[in-house]
Amino acid sequence: MKKKVLILGAGITGLSAAWKLSQDEYDVTIIEKDTAVGGLAKTIKFKDSFVDIGPHSFFSEDREIYDTVKSLFKDEPEEIPKVKRSVKMFFMNYYVDYPLSAKSILFQMGPIIPIKSFLSFLKSFVKSFFTKKIDVKLLSIEEWAISNFGFFLYKNFFKPYTEQFWKIETSKLSHRVIPASKKLDFAKTLKHLFFNKYLEISKREPGSLNLVQRESLPTFYPKKGFGQIAEKIKSKVEKNNTKIDLNTEVKKVILKQDGRFQVDTDTKSYEADYLISTLPLDYLVKNFEPLNKNKDLVKSSEKLNYLSLKMLYLIVKKKNILGCQYCYFVNRPYNRVSNLNLFSDIISKEGTSALSVEISCHKNSSTWMSKDQDIFEECIKNLVNDKILERNDILDWKVLDVPNVYPIYKINYENDLKNLEKEFFKTKNFYSIGRLGQFFYGDIDQMIRLGFNVVKKILKT
Numbered sequence: 448m449k450k451k452v453l454i455l456g457a458g459i460t461g462l463s464a465a466w467k468l469s470q471d472e473y474d475v476t477i478i479e480k481d482t483a484v485g486g487l488a489k490t491i492k493f494k495d496s497f498v499d500i501g502p503h504s505f506f507s508e509d510r511e512i513y514d515t516v517k518s519l520f521k522d523e524p525e526e527i528p529k530v531k532r533s534v535k536m537f538f539m540n541y542y543v544d545y546p547l548s549a550k551s552i553l554f555q556m557g558p559i560i561p562i563k564s565f566l567s568f569l570k571s572f573v574k575s576f577f578t579k580k581i582d583v584k585l586l587s588i589e590e591w592a593i594s595n596f597g598f599f600l601y602k603n604f605f606k607p608y609t610e611q612f613w614k615i616e617t618s619k620l621s622h623r624v625i626p627a628s629k630k631l632d633f634a635k636t637l638k639h640l641f642f643n644k645y646l647e648i649s650k651r652e653p654g655s656l657n658l659v660q661r662e663s664l665p666t667f668y669p670k671k672g673f674g675q676i677a678e679k680i681k682s683k684v685e686k687n688n689t690k691i692d693l694n695t696e697v698k699k700v701i702l703k704q705d706g707r708f709q710v711d712t713d714t715k716s717y718e719a720d721y722l723i724s725t726l727p728l729d730y731l732v733k734n735f736e737p738l739n740k741n742k743d744l745v746k747s748s749e750k751l752n753y754l755s756l757k758m759l760y761l762i763v764k765k766k767n768i769l770g771c772q773y774c775y776f777v778n779r780p781y782n783r784v785s786n787l788n789l790f791s792d793i794i795s796k797e798g799t800s801a802l803s804v805e806i807s808c809h810k811n812s813s814t815w816m817s818k819d820q821d822i823f824e825e826c827i828k829n830l831v832n833d834k835i836l837e838r839n840d841i842l843d844w845k846v847l848d849v850p851n852v853y854p855i856y857k858i859n860y861e862n863d864l865k866n867l868e869k870e871f872f873k874t875k876n877f878y879s880i881g882r883l884g885q886f887f888y889g890d891i892d893q894m895i896r897l898g899f900n901v902v903k904k905i906l907k908t
C-alpha cells in the first residue's frame with residue numbers, strides 16, 4: 448500500500464514538497480485553511496485588478512530551481528517575462544538607491560550627509576580596534592549597525608527604519624534581521640562601488656549569494672500575477688493525484704503511539720505515515736500532542752513570533768506613480784509602497800494603477816485592531832503630503848490582514864529554535880519546513896529548495 452503523506456499549508460513550500468512527492472509512489476494530501484493556494488505568494492482578485500501580497504518577483508542562482516520554475520511556463524514562455532527591478536528608498540527627504548550603499552550616501556544625498564556619515568563611520572572603525580568583539584549570536588542590530596556604518600547612519604537610518612518595521616527596539620533585535628548583514632557594511636559597499644565587483648560569497652543558507660548579489664540577479668514576473676506560479680504547481684500536483692483540501696484549518700496534531708500521525712481539522716480528521724508542516728511554530732507546538740505537555744518546549748516556541756502585515760491596496764486613475772517598482776519609507780506609517788503595474792501592465796484596467804502599501808504590525812497591537820477606514824486615512828494623509836498621490840486619484844481601496852509574515856529574529860532566537868530541536872524537529876517522520884516552519888526569512892526559490900530537499904529525506908527512510 449502507498450505510504451500516506453500529509454502536508455500542512457499550500458504555500459510555495461508545501462506545494463513544492465507535494466510536487467516532488469507526487470512524482471513518486473506516495474498518497475499525498477495538502478490541507479490549507481485559505482480559499483486558494485499560494486500562501487504569501489498568492490495573487491488576489493480585487494475588482495478588475497490582480498494584486499499580490501506586496502511586490503514579488505522570481506529570481507534564483509539555484510540552477511535546478513530556476514529551470515524548474517521556468518519549465519512551468521514552457522508552452523508559453525512569454526507569460527513570465529524578465530522584468531527590470533527598480534527599487535528606491537525615501538530617506539531624509541531624498542530618493543536613494545536600495546539597498547543603502549556607499550553610492551547612495553556619497554552621491555545621492557547632497558554634500559553634508561556624506562561627510563557626517565563618513566566621519567562617523569571612521570570613528571567607529573578606529574574604535575573597533577580597541578573594543579571587545581561580541582559573540583555574533585548575541586549581536587544586536589544596534590551594535591552591528593553602529594560598528595559597520597557609524598553612529599550617524601545608525602541614528603538616522605537603521606534605528607528609525609528598523610523600529611518602524613519590526614516595532615521592537617534595535618537593541619532587542621538580532622543583527623540577522625538584515626539578511627547577510629555581515630557582508631553589507633559601509634567599507635565593503637565602498638569597495639563594491641569603486642572596484643565594481645560583487646561582494647564576497649555569503650554563507651546565507653540555503654542560497655549562496657548575499658543580499659546585494661541576489662538583488663542583481665535577473666528577475667521574472669508572471670504576467671497575470673505572481674500567484675500563477677503556485678497555481679501552475681497546483682495543476683501539476685493535482686494531475687498526479689495529490690488532493691488539496693482548501694478551506695480546512697488544522698486544529699490539532701497527534702503523534703500516535705505507533706508513530707503515525709492524526710491531524711484534526713475544523714471539518715474532519717486525517718491519518719498519515721509522514722507529516723510535513725509549513726505552519727507557524729508557535730501555533731503548531733501548542734497544538735501538537737503529546738509534545739505540548741513539555742512546558743519548556745511550548746515556552747520556547749511561544750518566543751518565536753511572526754510579524755504581520757496590514758496591506759492597503761489602492762486602485763488609482765493615474766500612471767507612472769513612484770517612478771520605480773517599489774519604494775521603502777522611513778518615518779512613515781508604512782514601510783513600502785509598490786506600483787504593481789511596473790511588474791505587469793495588465794494586472795489593472797487600462798488607465799489605472801494598482802498600488803500596495805505595507806504596514807507591519809504585531810498581532811493584537813492597536814494597528815492590527817484598527818478599522819480599515821483608519822488605516823486608509825492614515826496612509827492617504829502621508830501619501831498626499833509626500834505628493835505621491837492626490838485623494839481624488841483614488842478609484843477604489845481595500846485593506847487585507849495578513850498574519851504570520853516575517854519571523855522575528857529577537858536576540859537569542861537561535862537558542863529558542865535550538866530548544867525545539869530535540870523533541871520537536873527530531874520527531875520521526877515529521878518535518879517542519881519553510882518560512883514559518885523553519886523560522887527562516889527566505890525567498891521563493893529557497894522555499895522551493897526546502898520543499899524539494901525534504902522529499903529527498905523522506906525517500907531515504
Ligand SMILES: Cc1cc2nc3c(=O)[nH]c(=O)nc-3n(C[C@H](O)[C@H](O)[C@H](O)COP(=O)(O)OP(=O)(O)OC[C@H]3O[C@@H](n4cnc5c(N)ncnc54)[C@H](O)[C@@H]3O)c2cc1C
Pocket residue numbers: 455456457458459460461478479480481484485486487488500501502503504505506695696697698725726727852880881882883884889890891892894
Ligand atoms: C511582502 C513580501 C514580498 C516578498 N517578495 C518576494 C520576492 O520578490 N521574491 C521571492 O522570491 N520571495 C518573496 N517573498 C517571500 C515569499 O513570499 C515567501 O518566502 C514564501 O511565499 C513562503 O512560503 P511558505 O510556503 O514557506 O509559507 P506561506 O506562504 O506562509 O505558507 C503557509 C501556508 O500555511 C497555511 N496555514 C497556516 N495556518 C494553517 C492552519 N492552521 N491550517 C491550514 N493551513 C494553514 C497558510 O494559509 C499558508 O497558505 C516575499 C514575502 C513577502 C511577505
